Amino acid sequence: MFYYLDGTVAELLPYLAVIDCGGVGYACKTTNNTLSALKKGQRGRVYTYLNVGEDLFDLYGFATQNELNSFKQLIGVSGVGPKAALAILSIGTPETLAMAIVTGDEKSLTAAPGVGKKLAQRIILELKDKMSKDVSSGLDFSGGRGVPAPAMFASKATEAAQALAVLGYSSQEVSAALKGVDVEKLPLEEIIRQSLKKMVR
Incomplete structure (x- = not known):
């Protein structure tokens, strides 16, 4: 219904x-990250998600599409409601969430209020499984050279691709972003960071 809202920031309150x-x-x-990106009295834009139910009509807003995409991915996990998703995205960035899922880092998720170990494990399991299916096909790890990368580097590229998929990017977008990034020498976090810079919307 609403893609984004663009107007004057009238109030900033907790969440x-x-x-x-x-x-x-x-x-x-919204999240703490979005709140910190907005300034009261100034113009601001938030990308929105409308949650409609029998007794619900809640609007959620995010400063970036990456954060909105991560929110949608989280609430798609069984047992994760909007409140828990906001809490998770308030203690880190979408990029740190993606890294936590790819690396199986439960602790970074349980740092969010109301997120226990079992829920963190479910988030990692469901999203990692979904992302591995989404990105395992159609990815090109040749780096634009036309020569497939060795298996160990393709594996690192796959992990980076899974992290980017958590942020809502398609396999085609991920393939394009990974081209030209030195997956052989760079650490995983830097591969993700450089790829994201190429895909900033």
Whole structure:
């Protein structure tokens, strides 16, 4: 229904940003990261997600599409509601979430209020499994050289691709972003960082 809201930031409250668009204040539930990116009284834009249910009509807003995509991925996991998803995305960035899933880092997820060990394990298991299926086909690890990368480097590229897929990028977008990135020499985090720079929307 709403793709984004662009207007004056009227209020910033814990987990809530109010965006004034043409005299109408839209209350968007959000994360600490988005709140820190907005300034009261100044123009701001948030990418939105509308959660509609029998007794629900909640609007969520995020400063970046990466954060919105990560939110959607999280609430797609059984047992993860919007509140838990916001908590997870408030203690780190979408990139750190992606790294946690790819590396199986439960501790970084359980640092979020209300997220226990079992839920963290489920998030990692479900998203990692989903991402490995999504990105295992159609990826080109030749780096634009036309020569397939050795298996050990392709594996590192696959991990990077899985992390990027957590942020909502398609296998075609991931393949294009990985081309030209030195997967042989760079650490995983740097591969992800450089790829993201090429895909900034």
